[in-house]
Amino acid sequence: FFFFAFPFAMGGDTMMKSAQLHGAMKSGITEFTMDELRENVRVDEVNRPRPRSGQVLLRIERAVINPMDMSFLKASYGRDNHKPFPYGLGSEGIGRVVESNSLLGYPMVGKRVAFFKYNAAWAEYVCVPVTSVMVIGEASSYESEHDGVSSFVNPLTCLAFVEIALAAKAKAVVATASGSALGQMLIRHGARNGIKVISVVRSERSAKVCRDTGAAEVVISEDKDFHAKLTKACADLGATICFDAVSGSLAGTVLNAMPNGSTMYVYGGLSEDRPTISTRDLIFKRKTMTGFWLKDYVEEHKWNIGLLLWSRTVSTYLSSDFKTEVVKSFPLSKIQEAIHYYSRNMGAGKV
Known part of the structure; x- marks a missing residue:
């Protein structure tokens, strides 16, 4: 038999904030x-x-600020940074489906x-x-009403990192900015899959977070003996993969401390500086530095059944x-205050 899908529509105001x-x-x-x-x-x-066809309309309940959103604010994220102003902001969150133009979305x-x-989450719809x-449960079914607010960018990046480490048969990985939400996810999910994490952080506060989460080793980049400690940790645990969110001079220092043949995946640029790397590490020690963008990884590896399993x-x-962990919440009307707070507390948790 044949049947046709019509949008399940909502009425009301046609404008939003x-x-x-x-x-x-x-x-x-x-x-x-x-x-x-x-x-x-x-x-x-x-x-x-x-x-449109294949889409659902959501009334947004909560949305988070991610580091990549901060790059969007500087018009420096992605391959094309010439999108005309004004445009929307925010990338992920939680909402309730109020309208569907898809057979899969109707239920x-x-x-x-x-x-x-991309560029749509900091809004009402x-x-x-x-x-x-x-689909996730009601807020009452979770430990926190915020659980699920970051269900895509960080979790899927974490899953990709674990896959990369397992494919490389790495016993351990190094993670910079490891006290972040993603860094903590990597520590927990890495341990579930037999991958130990060496956490690189800037402060003792972040170091404590990583230790409490279960990091195999924690090194503070501001310490005078940072390079020596990291070199020993990498050698002891066999860390040949690094996931770097900082770039700049730290990237080269970390890669230099890793064993010959190691690979660094740069997925962020929190330092806002270009990565530096020793030519000796590249030529004679067979070390490599490459970029990682979740969008590319998903398109190359995870369409259809792979993404469903993820x-x-x-x-x-x-x-x-x-x-x-969400440390502070703001209404949409105070988005400037929210961004300002997050920009000065990026390592403390989500906003």
Whole structure:
């Protein structure tokens, strides 16, 4: 038999509030000022989107700020940084499906879901491909009402890192900025898969977080004997893979401390400096430095069944391996204050 799918529609207002970027931030990520934020980031009244074929419309409950969102604020994320202003901001969060233009999405109407979409999450509503949502439980079914607010970027990156380490038969990995939400996920999920993590952090506060989470070794980059300690830890544990979120001079220092033949995957640039690496490490010690972008990894390795299995893994360990600590919440109307707070407390937890 044949049947046709029509959008399950909602009525009401056709406008919504959305955080929009009107100009690129010029100062460093950790130095955003309130004056610059008020000038460039505004909450505007825009047309509420309608779901196209294969999409669902969500009423957003919560959205997080990720490091990549800070790069979007500087118009420096992705291959194309010439998108015309203004444009939306935010990438992931939790919402409730209120309208569907997809057969797969129709059973989701009324359900609470985690979602991902570039430049769209800091708003009241968002249209998302049905393949970019994951049904989660009501807030009362989790340890925290925030569980699930970061179900895509960090968990999927963590799963990719574990896959890369296992494929390389690495006994241990080095992770910079390891006190972050992603760093903690890697420690927990790595241990579940037999991968030990050597955490590289800047402060004793972050070091304690990593120790409490279960890191095999913790080294503080500001210590005078940092290089010696990291060299010994890498040799003792057999760490031949590094996942670097910082770049700059730290990237070269860390790679130099690793065994011959090691590989560093640079997936972030928190230092906002170019990575430096010794030519001796490259030529004579067979060390390599390469980039990692989750979008490319998913497109190359995880379409269809692979991505579905990943989503099931995330759902299974949402309140354990992939739990996310939220340290402060703001209403959408105070998005500038939220960004300002996060820019100065990026290592403390999600906002």
